[in-house]
Amino acid sequence: MIIERLHLNSYRNIKDVSLEFSEGFNFITGRNAQGKTNLLEAIHIFSLGRSFRTRRTTELVRFGSEHFFLRLIGRSDSGVGFRLEIGQERSGRTRLSINGKKMKGVSEIIGFMPSVIFTSRDVELSSGQPAGRRTYLDYTAAQVSPGFLADLKEYRQVLKQRNSLLRSAAAGGTLDEAQLEVWDEALARKGASVVTGRIEMLGVIAERARDIFTEVLGREDGLELEYRCSYDPEGCGEDALRAALLAARESERRRGYTLAGPHYDEVTMRIDGEEVRKYASQGRRRLLAVVLKLAQADVIMSRRGERPVVLLDDIFSELDAGVVSGVRNMLSDRYQSFITSPRGDDFPGDIPGVVGYKVENGVFRTPEGSSKAS
Numbered sequence: 257m258i259i260e261r262l263h264l265n266s267y268r269n270i271k272d273v274s275l276e277f278s279e280g281f282n283f284i285t286g287r288n289a290q291g292k293t294n295l296l297e298a299i300h301i302f303s304l305g306r307s308f309r310t311r312r313t314t315e316l317v318r319f320g321s322e323h324f325f326l327r328l329i330g331r332s333d334s335g336v337g338f339r340l341e342i343g344q345e346r347s348g349r350t351r352l353s354i355n356g357k358k359m360k361g362v363s364e365i366i367g368f369m370p371s372v373i374f375t376s377r378d379v380e381l382s383s384g385q386p387a388g389r390r391t392y393l394d395y396t397a398a399q400v401s402p403g404f405l406a407d408l409k410e411y412r413q414v415l416k417q418r419n420s421l422l423r424s425a426a427a428g429g430t431l432d433e434a435q436l437e438v439w440d441e442a443l444a445r446k447g448a449s450v451v452t453g454r455i456e457m458l459g460v461i462a463e464r465a466r467d468i469f470t471e472v473l474g475r476e477d478g479l480e481l482e483y484r485c486s487y488d489p490e491g492c493g494e495d496a497l498r499a500a501l502l503a504a505r506e507s508e509r510r511r512g513y514t515l516a517g518p519h520y521d522e523v524t525m526r527i528d529g530e531e532v533r534k535y536a537s538q539g540r541r542r543l544l545a546v547v548l549k550l551a552q553a554d555v556i557m558s559r560r561g562e563r564p565v566v567l568l569d570d571i572f573s574e575l576d577a578g579v580v581s582g583v584r585n586m587l588s589d590r591y592q593s594f595i596t597s598p599r600g601d602d603f604p605g606d607i608p609g610v611v612g613y614k615v616e617n618g619v620f621r622t623p624e625g626s627s628k629a630s
């Protein structure tokens with residue numbers, strides 16, 4: 257997908273701006289707190305149906321204004337044009353339309369314009385808490401497989417109900433053994449399906465990530481990603497989970513929640529045999545997190561047949577010049593990308609196909625100085 261134009265009105269610190277974009281790189285630079293992330297956030301709303309930074313939509317409306325309005329003009333990879341519009345009142349009312357047709361809810365836009373976003377929160381993806389890696393894997397798989405999403409939702413539902421049963425038992429109530437067995441069975445079945453989906457997805461991601469990592473660094477650096485079941489490292493099947501639930505039953509009764517299942521699983525990452533969480537440098541961790549996002553973009557592209565828009569918020573800090581140019585080369589011709597940085601020299605002027613904007617206090621200008629605010 258290609259975003260050709262974006263109009264923003266009263267969005268965050270952006271008063272009224274129309275921007276045109278390159279099919280390749282769009283580089284947004286400017287000092288801190290000027291509106292770089294605000295722009296990526298606005299674009300991403302068209303994918304997610306809401307902001308990636310907040311659920312409180314009133315925060316998005318410019319101080320002193322009563323509503324914001326965003327219009328995005330784009331085209332699919334096959335050349336079909338589209339127009340998306342989102343309006344939001346400070347009072348909370350949202351209006352959304354696709355090609356002029358009003359949609360009932362914001363969620364109806366999800367899936368229309370695939371995108372991948374890297375933000376400061378994703379830096380810890382490769383080395384932070386395991387939950388971040390599980391979410392990344394689940395999100396990627398859910399984007400390309402409705403079956404996986406259904407399994408995941410059912411698993412979460414069963415987990416919630418099972419936990420509530422255990423919680424009341426731990427609080428002194430009597431445990432409904434027959435009901436617990438029903439939940440055990442459902443948890444083992446759905447849990448195993450989730451794990452199967454995750455392992456399959458990770459296999460695809462691992463291959464893509466390894467290739468991208470090698471391409472960016474210009475040499476093989478032995479990236480390995482591996483799924484680790486929390487309940488039985490030897491085998492992640494349904495029976496193993498059933499056995500783990502049985503073994504955990506006594507402590508679950510005391511503690512009041514489920515102690516085994518894919519919600520404790522981990523993805524381990526190694527570079528040249530060394531575990532990233534324990535040994536990798538800051539720059540490598542950041543690079544790996546970016547590579548995981550780019551692998552996600554490749555997965556979406558190959559499964560959906562549509563190139564996602566790639567939004568990269570301040571990815572270059574901590575990366576050395578060689579890695580920065582490796583990432584730029586890897587992205588060129590592959591995706592339409594929107595890259596922000598407080599340092600203008602991350603994109604030297606001699607790179608072809610770059611549209612550059614410098615933002616200051618919500619006003620965007622091209623380097624030639626022509627104001628793009630309307």
Ligand SMILES: Nc1ncnc2c1ncn2[C@@H]1O[C@H](COP(=O)(O)OP(=O)(O)OP(=O)(O)O)[C@@H](O)[C@H]1O
Pocket residue numbers: 267268269270286287288289290291292293294295314315316317318319598
């Ligand atoms: N609803 C709003 N109305 C007006 N201004 C807002 C609103 N929400 C945020 N801002 C302003 O937007 C600015 C932050 O913009 P943004 O997060 O895009 O900065 P940035 O350019 O990405 O900076 P950094 O380099 O530090 O990440 C702040 O100055 C903030 O006051």
Ligand SMILES: [Mg+2]
Pocket residue numbers: 292293294569570
């Ligand atoms: Mg920012």
